[in-house]
Amino acid sequence: MLDWLNDDQRALRDMAATFARKEVEPLAVQIDRDEHTPDSLIAKAGEFGLFGLYTSPEYGGAGCDLVSACLVVEEVAKASPAFAGALTVQMILCPKTVEILGTEAQKQRILPKSASGERLIAYSQSEPSGAGNIASHLTKLVPEGAGEGGGWRLDGSKLFCTQSAAKTYLVMCKTIDRSGKEGYGCIIVEQEAEGFEVLAYEHKLGWRGTNTGPLNFNNIRIEDDGILGDISNGGIAHRAANTANVIAHAATSLGCAQGMFDKTLAYVKERRLYGKDMYELQPVAFWLAEAHAKLTAMRALIYANAAAFDRGALEPAMGNVCKAWVCDTAFDICARLLQLWGGSGIMDSTGVNRYMRDAKAKCIAEGATEMHYAIIANQLLHGVGTMIRPAEK
Numbered sequence: 001m002l003d004w005l006n007d008d009q010r011a012l013r014d015m016a017a018t019f020a021r022k023e024v025e026p027l028a029v030q031i032d033r034d035e036h037t038p039d040s041l042i043a044k045a046g047e048f049g050l051f052g053l054y055t056s057p058e059y060g061g062a063g064c065d066l067v068s069a070c071l072v073v074e075e076v077a078k079a080s081p082a083f084a085g086a087l088t089v090q091m092i093l094c095p096k097t098v099e100i101l102g103t104e105a106q107k108q109r110i111l112p113k114s115a116s117g118e119r120l121i122a123y124s125q126s127e128p129s130g131a132g133n134i135a136s137h138l139t140k141l142v143p144e145g146a147g148e149g150g151g152w153r154l155d156g157s158k159l160f161c162t163q164s165a166a167k168t169y170l171v172m173c174k175t176i177d178r179s180g181k182e183g184y185g186c187i188i189v190e191q192e193a194e195g196f197e198v199l200a201y202e203h204k205l206g207w208r209g210t211n212t213g214p215l216n217f218n219n220i221r222i223e224d225d226g227i228l229g230d231i232s233n234g235g236i237a238h239r240a241a242n243t244a245n246v247i248a249h250a251a252t253s254l255g256c257a258q259g260m261f262d263k264t265l266a267y268v269k270e271r272r273l274y275g276k277d278m279y280e281l282q283p284v285a286f287w288l289a290e291a292h293a294k295l296t297a298m299r300a301l302i303y304a305n306a307a308a309f310d311r312g313a314l315e316p317a318m319g320n321v322c323k324a325w326v327c328d329t330a331f332d333i334c335a336r337l338l339q340l341w342g343g344s345g346i347m348d349s350t351g352v353n354r355y356m357r358d359a360k361a362k363c364i365a366e367g368a369t370e371m372h373y374a375i376i377a378n379q380l381l382h383g384v385g386t387m388i389r390p391a392e393k
């Protein structure tokens, strides 16, 4: 499988596998238990170049393609799906959004520090009225003074922001420009901004290496260079960054299920039941074979579409197909394989139930499965690659 990878991609995958085995795996249970990624691991990931992998070289990155990025996050996810989840935000979603929308000055200001990991960066869209239902969002940017240089004010609140201990935030919100025109924009908010608050830490089921917290923007002053791209459509104009990210997010789900599979296969080979090897029980062997078949199909789907993305030939809604199907299938695999561990899988001490919990979180994060199926359905029925939003207001 993946015999078409080039030498650079293979070498990178091997290096990422070594990094994951040596640096991530020993901390994976701790990350899940403490709901926190140690600063030492973030520093090592920065030194290794993980954060800048998908950022262009002129802004301090390695300029790798999406196939390479997916290979890396898959390897990391085998060890810690939680760490890999936050990694895609810092490696792909945020820097690519800035590269696509930003002015040269904004790119120079943000990207080298995000690529090195010196400044963590987060992406905040979800609101209490529904993450994808942007027409209902209340967070708003309005002009303050008249004319250029007059500045802006941002007011509102957000939910579920991964990496909410970040230093820089890309905030998607409603906007009103100086002519009164309404739109949806992308605003850069720095952690130090007066009126900005990260609210209480929320404990969660899975993907526990980072806070996924609520944010408050209390009438924050924003200068003109805090608006990323077009004030009226910056928040929806960076589809390429979102698409790359959902494919990479699916790759983390693949890594999550593969990590669970690898550990389960090793366990089943060792475990004896009723005086014989456990795998001699036919359903056990079949479940492993079924999981292997699904993992093979997931891998084929993700890398074919990542390569198509890199060639600029991705078919409509295929990023959504990857996200919806791979994440749900990864959860099914993890839940099924956990069964093979019996009571030991339920106990935290074996360190495997986190895979199932992380897999479930990944079915919701980056858009719930049904939101992606809604986009796929819209593409199939109407030829439009955007979501059908029931009761959008």
Ligand SMILES: Cc1cc2nc3c(=O)[nH]c(=O)nc-3n(C[C@H](O)[C@H](O)[C@H](O)COP(=O)(O)OP(=O)(O)OC[C@H]3O[C@@H](n4cnc5c(N)ncnc54)[C@H](O)[C@@H]3O)c2cc1C
Pocket: 123, 124, 125, 126, 127, 128, 129, 130, 131, 132, 159, 160, 161, 162, 163, 206, 207, 212, 361, 364, 365, 366, 367, 368, 369, 370, 371, 374, 387, 388, 389, 390
């Ligand atoms: C671990 C984690 C990390 C996250 N990180 C971030 C982040 O960094 N930034 C950010 O902005 N958000 C983030 N989110 C939020 C995430 O994108 C949303 O939770 C997700 O998109 C679902 O939106 P919602 O929670 O508002 O659910 P709702 O919109 O209330 O939807 C509830 C359910 O309704 C169904 N549904 C929703 N829309 C449709 C539709 N169009 N058609 C059919 N059924 C539908 C789905 O089953 C969905 O689960 C994160 C969430 C999690 C769990």
